[in-house]
Amino acid sequence: MTSVRGRPLELESDLVLNQRLLQSVGALMNETLEVGQDVANYCTDDDELKKETQDLMLTFVNMEDDIKQYTSALNHVKKACLTVSEDPEEGESFTAKFTQKLHELRQRNGGENQHHKHAKFEELTSLFMDRGSIEEQLASLRRALVGDADDSQGDLAMTEVDVNTRCPYTGCTMEDPVRNKQCGHVYDRTGILTYIKQKNARAKCPVGGCGNVDPIQASHLEDHRDMKRYIQLLSQSQGS
Ligand SMILES: [Zn+2]
Numbered sequence: 001m002t003s004v005r006g007r008p009l010e011l012e013s014d015l016v017l018n019q020r021l022l023q024s025v026g027a028l029m030n031e032t033l034e035v036g037q038d039v040a041n042y043c044t045d046d047d048e049l050k051k052e053t054q055d056l057m058l059t060f061v062n063m064e065d066d067i068k069q070y071t072s073a074l075n076h077v078k079k080a081c082l083t084v085s086e087d088p089e090e091g092e093s094f095t096a097k098f099t100q101k102l103h104e105l106r107q108r109n110g111g112e113n114q115h116h117k118h119a120k121f122e123e124l125t126s127l128f129m130d131r132g133s134i135e136e137q138l139a140s141l142r143r144a145l146v147g148d149a150d151d152s153q154g155d156l157a158m159t160e161v162d163v164n165t166r167c168p169y170t171g172c173t174m175e176d177p178v179r180n181k182q183c184g185h186v187y188d189r190t191g192i193l194t195y196i197k198q199k200n201a202r203a204k205c206p207v208g209g210c211g212n213v214d215p216i217q218a219s220h221l222e223d224h225r226d227m228k229r230y231i232q233l234l235s236q237s238q239g240s
Pocket residue numbers: 180183184185205206207210211212
């Protein structure tokens with residue numbers, strides 16, 4: 001039951017591999033967004049470059065789709081594998097089941113048109129839209145950022161009119177802001193990673209009065225693109 005000629009084991013390692021591939025594709029999508037941000041900031045009129053960035057994102061969306069279908073087909077076969085007992089035809093039926101399922105999934109999928117509706121593609125496209133003057137962009141980002149803080153801190157943030165661009169740990173203006181998914185607090189990546197390394201299991205959120213008692217782990221942190229953009233625009237508006 002646990003080992004039908006070792007196939008479930010092979011399946012497991014394929015599934016693990018697919019999981020890693022998905023993570024890599026996700027990271028590539030995020031990097032493409034970073035590139036898109038630079039294109040939007042510094043190559044405003046280069047439509048060719050924008051198109052290339054969008055095409056690149058579509059390639060990754062396509063890959064993600066393939067890997068997900070492959071994973072579903074593997075899971076389908078894994079289930080079948082565990083319920084089927086010794087069977088000389090099993091080797092053949094294994095491949096047939098897999099191919100059949102993969103075919104089914106591809107048919108059911110909406111095709112490449114759906115790829116334009118992928119959240120990462122939409123995020124990239126929105127970067128290329130005319131976003132108005134720096135002041136207008138700052139104002140709309142400020143609304144979004146204060147709204148965010150409001151969600152996680154309750155009434156406390158209501159009285160804060162301005163966006164805090166300083167890292168609560170280093171006290172410096174953040175260069176690469178990351179958000180703690182557990183409590184919503186934002187820190188500079190380098191600073192907070194140093195803090196985690198020093199404190200390990202005692203690396204509680206450094207924001208005073210934060211209700212999050214879990215030690216911070218690198219996996220709790222996510223890029224805070226809006227904050228990064230806000231800080232970049234702020235320095236542009238002050239510098240020029
Ligand atoms: Zn916190």
